[in-house]
Amino acid sequence: MSDKFDYAGLGLKCGLEIHQQLDSKQKLFCRCPTQIRETGESTYEFFRYLRPTASEMGETDRAALEQSKLKRKYVYKGYDTTCLVENDDEPPKELDREALDIALSISKLLKMKPVDQVHVMRKIVVDGSNTSGFQRTAFLGKDGHLDTSVGPVGVGVLCLEEEACQKIEDKGDSIIYSLDRLGIPLVEIGTDPDIISPAHAKETAQQIGMLLRSTGKVKRGLGTIRQDVNISIAKGARVELKGVQALDMIETIVEREVERQVNLLEIRDELLERGALACDTIFDVTDLFKETKSKVVKKALKKGKVLAVLLPGFAGFVGREVQPGRRLGTEFSDRAKTSGVGGIFHTDELPKYGISEDEVSSLRETVGAGENDAVVMVADSEKRARGAMESVIIRARETLEGVPEETRRALPDGNSSYLRPLPGAARMYPETDVPQTEVSEEYFLSVEVPELLTERAKRFESEFDLHKELSEKIVYSTYLPLFEDMMQRFAQNQNINATLVVRTLTGTLPELKRDGVEIDNLDDHHFIDVFTLVANGDISKEAIDQVLREMAADPSMSAEDAADKLGLGGVDTESIEAFIDTVISEREEFVREKGLAAIGPLMGPVMAEFRGKVDGKLVSDILKQKINKYIN
DSSP: OOOOSOHHHHTOEEEEEEEEEBOOSBOSSSSOBOOOOOGGGOOEEEEEOOOOOOOTTSOOOHHHHHHGGGOOEEEEEEOTTOOHHHHTSSOOOSOOHHHHHHHHHHHHHTTOEEOSEEOEEEEEOOSSSSTTSEEEEEEEEESEEEEETTEEEEEEEEEEEEOOOEEEEEOSSEEEEETTSTTOEEEEEEEOSOBOSHHHHHHHHHHHHHHHHHTTOBOOSTTSEEEEEEEEOTTSOOEEEEEEOOGGGHHHHHHHHHHHHHHHHHHHHHHHHHTOOOOOOEEEOGGGGTTOOOHHHHHHHTTOEEEEEEETTOTTTTTOEEETTEEHHHHHHHHHGGGTOSOOEETTTOSOTTOOHHHHHHHHHHHTOOTTOEEEEEEEOHHHHHHHHHHHHHHHHHHHHSOOOEEEEEOTTSOEEEEEOOOOGGGEEEOSSSOOEEOOHHHHHHSOOOOOHHHHHHHHHHHSOOOHHHHHHHHTSTTHHHHHHHHHHTTTOTTOOHHHHHHIIIIIHHHHHHTTOOGGGOOHHHHHHHHHHHHTTSSOGGGHHHHHHHHHHOTTSOHHHHHHHTTOOOOOHHHHHHHHHHHHHHTHHHHHHHGGGGHHHHHHHHHHHHTTSSOHHHHHHHHHHHHHHHHO
C-alpha cells in the first residue's frame, strides 16, 4: 500500500492493543475447560439487566453510562462445562497458574519488567458480555520493547484478563450470549504510540503475532486474537478502533482513520468560517408527516413521533464524505442509534425514502431553516427519538470543535463506526475476591522463554534440509506440533523426509479442502497412521492424498483399512520390474532414441498401473537401471 498522506507531517501517533486467548487447560478464575461449545448443547439459560456503578471516588464511567441507556435484557446460555463462577453466582477462584506462566513467558519475549505482585482489578463493562458487569484484569509488566525495521516500538502494558462471553444473537431489545468463552485467559499487549505509518502498524502486529505463536500456548482460529488500534493526528484526537480481526486490514484501517480525521478538521474549519451553530431546540414536526407516503416514517408514526433539529450553516456538510462511502451524516446517525433508533434523515439527502419535496419544504419552513442550514430528523417512539436528537446535537457541537475522542468499531472494509465514548479512569476499581499472587525473582527466572518461530524456521532449514519457503510455512502453520512429532517418530526412516511431511500438511490438505474434502475430520493420529504406512513401505507417498480422502469421509476408518479399500496393498519388486520390461520393449525405438531422458515419459504409465502402490523413487531407480542395460 502506498502512503496516501505525509504521516510525519500530520503528526500521526499510533499504538496497538493485541488481545490473544491463551491455550491453557483451565479458565482464569475457575477450573472449567477452555472449550467452545455448540449453542444447541446448552443445558440451561438465565437473563440479567446490567447497570453501571460508581467508582470508589463516586464517579461513573461515561462509556458505561451510554451503554446502559438502552436497558437491554441479556440472556446467557450455560453448559455442563461452565459453572457458577461464569454465572456470577459464586466468587472467583485464585488466578490460574498455567495462564500466569504463559503470560510471564510472553513478557520475557517482549523484554518487559514484571510486577512483584499481581493484583486483579475490575473493569466496568455493561454491554452484557460479562454476567458480573465487569471484566477481571491484572497488570503484569511494563517498559518492554519490540524491534522493527524502522526502530524499536515500546510495549508499555501487558495484562492477563478473562475473555468475555460470545455474542450469539442481537434481537435489539435483548442480546443472547454464550458462557463457554467467558473466563478463557487472554493477554492484552499495549504498545506505546511509536508506530509511524500504516505499513509499520502491520509489521508491528505481525511481530507481536509471531512472538505469541512462538510460545505454542495461544489459541488459533477466528476470534482468538483481536487487534485494537489507537490513532491520532496532531490537530485531531485519540480514537480507539476496536475489533480488527484481519491482520491484512490494519494498514487500510489506519489510513482510513487518518483520512477521517483530516476531513473532519477541514469540515470544522469551513463550518467555523461560515458561522455554523448547533442549536439546542428539538422540534416536534409529527403533524407535517401525517399524510406521508414514506413507508419508514409511516411505520414509525404508529408508535411515536417525528422530531427534528436545526443546524445553522451545516447545509452541504452533513452529506460531505469523511471516509469512502461514509459521510458526516453517517457519524450523526451512529450517535443517534445509541438511543435505539434505526437511523436519521437529513436535508442534504432529502427528498428521498418516500419523503416528498413538499414535505422537505414544510420541514425547513417550520424549523426556520435558511439556505445554508441543514435539518436532521428522526421518526421513532418519543423517548428514543428525543434521545437520538440530543445525541445529534452533541455530535454537531463536536464537529465545530474538530475530532471527538471516542471508541469506534472497525468495519470489514477498513472504515469505522461509532461505538461509545473513550472510557475513563472511573472504569477500574480493585477486585476484592481474588488474592494477590507473588512474582518472586526466582519464579520469574524459572519461566521458560520459547524459541522464536523465526529462529525455528532457520533451524528447520539446516536440520531437515528444508527449503526456506517450506520452513516458514510449517512454523506458522497450526500443524507445527504435529510436524515436530512426526520428524521425531520417523527420524531414521528413509521413506519419510521433512519436505514430504510439510508439503502434505501445507499443500495437500488445502488442495483437498478446495475439493470439498472435510479435512477437519482428520486428527493427528490419522496423519501419523498414514505416514507409518509410508515408512513401512505399505503404500507409496503418491497414495497419501487418496488415503486421507477416505479417512476424512469416515474418521473411524484406520489408514490400513483405507489403503485396503483402495487396493493399495504393497507390490513386490519383481512385479514392478516385469511391468517395466514390458513398457520398455513396447517403446523400444523411443527408449533407444531418448536414452535416460525416456525415464520421465515412462514414469506415467508405470505409476498409473500401480496407482499409488509403489513409491515414485523406486520406479525411477528401476527405470534408470533397466534403460541403462537396454541402451548399453
